Amino acid sequence: MLLQAAALLVGLAAGLWPQAIFPSKSPAGGGALPALQALAVSHVIFVMLIWPLILMRAAGGKAVRPARVIVTVALYVLASAPFYVAAAWLGDAGPVDVIRTAVYVACLAPLGWAAGTYMAGGRAGSSWVLLAMLLVVAGVPAAHYIAREFLSGAGNAGWLWPLGPATGVWDVAASRGESIVPRPLWPLAIYLIAAAGIALARAVIGQRPNS
Secondary structure, three states, X not given: OHHHHHHHHHHHXXXXXXXXXXXXXXXXXXXXXXXXXXXXXXXXXXXXXXXXXXXXXXXXXXXXXXXXXXXXXXXXXXXXXXXXXXXXXXXXXXXXXXXXXXHHHXXXXXHHHHHHHHHHOOOOOHHHHHHHHHHHHHHHHHHHHHHHHHOHHHOOOOOHHHHOHHHHHHHHOOOOOOOOOOOOOHHHHHHHHHHHHHHHHHHXXXXXXXX
């Protein structure tokens, strides 16, 4: 809980200095403080990178119990609510913006859970799962930045922005007040499919010693 609170606090504080966190040539922007956007980015980093490591270390090489994960997720949600309220107030965001952002982050939670439970069992390829999560969170935004800044003539790399969860949630959390459904939906579909794939691999590899 403390690690999530620390991550959200850092994100909330970063939202008070937009000139320091707006990426160069970012498609996002606006006059209001990006408090909700910065908070959402920090929450995505927690869900995709920190939470899987917490699950892995807490399990100590044993399988993670689903009931324990459900209770933990409920506590995480309750603990994050005050931060979202504060970010909405600071960034002049509406309830719809907060709900839409929370829905986006919630859709990433299955991937964080799948990665954490896979690594918790000490299965083969655990380090590759962690590397893949790191590349998704940091590598995709880096590729987008490089493409826009240095490879503008190589083609349209705009699709990389919504694909990255950290950059995608930046747009989703922008104050638009249109719908509680985060758009575009295709990046979330990819991550939900990836979560199902990791969960399936965990089940198959976990059954091999007994076969």
